[in-house]
Amino acid sequence: xxxxxxxxxxxxxxxxxxxxxxxxxxxxxxxxxxxxxxxxxxxxxxxxxxxxxxxxxxxxxxxxxxxxxxxxxxxxxxxxxxxxxxxxxxxxxxxxxxxxxxxxxxxxxxxxxxxxxxxxxxxxxxxxxxxxxxxxxxxxxxxxxxxxxxxxxxxxxxxxxxxxxxxxxxxxxxxxxxxxxxxxxxxxxxxxxxxxxxxxxxxxxxxxxxxxxxxxxxxxxxxxxxxxxxxxxxxxxxxxxxxxxxxxxxxxxxxxxxxxxxxxxxxxxxxxxxxxxxxxxxxxxxxxxxxxxxxxxxxxxxxxxxxxxxxxxxxxxxxxxxxxxxxxxxx
Ligand code: G3H
Ligand code: 13P
Ligand code: NA
Ligand code: ZN
Numbered sequence: 001x002x003x004x005x006x007x008x009x010x011x012x013x014x015x016x017x018x019x020x021x022x023x024x025x026x027x028x029x030x031x032x033x034x035x036x037x038x039x040x041x042x043x044x045x046x047x048x049x050x051x052x053x054x055x056x057x058x059x060x061x062x063x064x065x066x067x068x069x070x071x072x073x074x075x076x077x078x079x080x081x082x083x084x085x086x087x088x089x090x091x092x093x094x095x096x097x098x099x100x101x102x103x104x105x106x107x108x109x110x111x112x113x114x115x116x117x118x119x120x121x122x123x124x125x126x127x128x129x130x131x132x133x134x135x136x137x138x139x140x141x142x143x144x145x146x147x148x149x150x151x152x153x154x155x156x157x158x159x160x161x162x163x164x165x166x167x168x169x170x171x172x173x174x175x176x177x178x179x180x181x182x183x184x185x186x187x188x189x190x191x192x193x194x195x196x197x198x199x200x201x202x203x204x205x206x207x208x209x210x211x212x213x214x215x216x217x218x219x220x221x222x223x224x225x226x227x228x229x230x231x232x233x234x235x236x237x238x239x240x241x242x243x244x245x246x247x248x249x250x251x252x253x254x255x256x257x258x259x260x261x262x263x264x265x266x267x268x269x270x271x272x273x274x275x276x277x278x279x280x281x282x283x284x285x286x287x288x289x290x291x292x293x294x295x296x297x298x299x300x301x302x303x304x305x306x307x308x309x310x311x312x313x314x315x316x317x318x319x320x321x322x323x324x325x326x327x328x329x330x331x
Contacts, residue, residue, distance in 0.1 A: 001076060002076075002078070002099050003077065003099060003331070004078060004099045004187075005078045005137035005139065005187055005188060006100075007078075009187070009227040010227075011330070011331050012227075013227060015323075016266075016267075016323065017322055017324055017327060018271050019043060019271060019273065020045070020274075020275050020318040020322060021229075021273065021274050022315060023047055023052065023279070024048055024061075024064075025048075025051075026055075027064060028307060029279065029283075030046065030065070031308055033046055033311075034071060034072050034077075035308075035312050036313075036316045036319060037315070037319065039316055040325045041325065041327070041329055042327060043078075043324065043327055043328045043331055044075055044078065044328075045100075045272065046065065046077060046078070047080040047081070047082040047102075048080075048082060049082045052082075062097055066097075074329065075328050076331050079097065079098045079100070080099070080139070081102055083111070085109050085111045086123065087126060090127050090138075094130075094131060094134050098136065099137065100138070100187075101127065102140075102190070103138060103141075104140075105119060105120035105121075106144055106145075106192075107144075113161075114153060114161055114165060117176065120180070121183050124184040125183060125184045128140075138184075138188075139189070139229055140180065140186035140190065141189070141191075141192075141229075142173075142191060143173070143191055143193075144161070145192050145196050145232055146170045146192070146196050147201065147202075147210070148209070149202060149210050170192055170194070171194070172192050172215060174215070177189060177219050177223060178222050178223060181223055188228070189219075189223070189226050190230075191215065191216065191219055191228055192215075193211065193212040194210050194212045195232030195233065197232050199234070199236050199254050199281065200254050202254070202255040204255060205255055206257065206258070211261060213261055213264055213265060216265050216268050220269035226269065227272065228268075228270045228271060228272075230262065231274045232274070234256045234257065234278040234281075235258060235262075236254055236277060236278065240282055241253070241281070243286075243288070243289060244281060244288060247289050247291075248288055249284070249285075262321070263322070279311045279314055282314045283310060284307075286309065286310035287303040287304075287306070287307050290303040
């Protein structure tokens, strides 16, 4: 059945676990997530970006989610708008049956330019009022996702805010976080602590210099009852890099967020962990392998089924690592 983000994260907080939020763009990804959740009895957060909604089409995506919920009636499913860029995106998500929206007011509506704090508070507060009146949860974001290695932020088009932000401005300020949650009444707060979206987060195994988990600990000390969200939380596993490169891919060596660091976050109030890149890599590695080993193959099912299986396996691993196993039937 459908459930709000608030209800899911309240349960996760009460029982000391974290929930991966997996991005969806198509049927294979939706089935992979639900089959994984069913295998370990985990609650589900599925999220769609603006790009996903336009790729899959809102009506197709809506019917797909309806089907997934109907297929697994015993699994609580939160359907979440990832990185909403303004009230209109959040409102249409609600019209399409999403039970949670992210208003990402850390960026202007163009989703590229870093926004002022006052803009962020104002737009997030307005979305929260609107969403809560519809029984829908809200995630806000404070701070700028980006790399502490380069001191650069990150925009949706992949270009950094070079020169526009200094190193420390990328991290969420704990004092501001307290003020923001009070002013906006968000159900969950996404914070910036050195991660970025995509595969190229770190040029070496991250340490405290580039992955500022201490920021999470400090914010959790000040806001013990606020559900924290980690974006850019793919681990970019070495074995997936290797499979992709073994079968004709060209991904330069890179490092993501180690699962143990996410587990440390979960001990400090992190309840929602956004993962897209790892699933993209799992699917792509499986597809490359089939196409390389069977160059005569042209039935999409021959590579999409292994792709779905690879994503299912990864989703199960994260559900287990974050403590979700068996939680679905307890909600
Ligand atoms: O926020 C980033 C997610 O990985 C979604 O990416 O905007 O390419 O769909 P996307
Ligand atoms: P990754 O690119 O690390 O998977 O992050 C996804 C994300 O934060 C979606 O909002
Ligand atoms: Na989100
Ligand atoms: Zn994100």
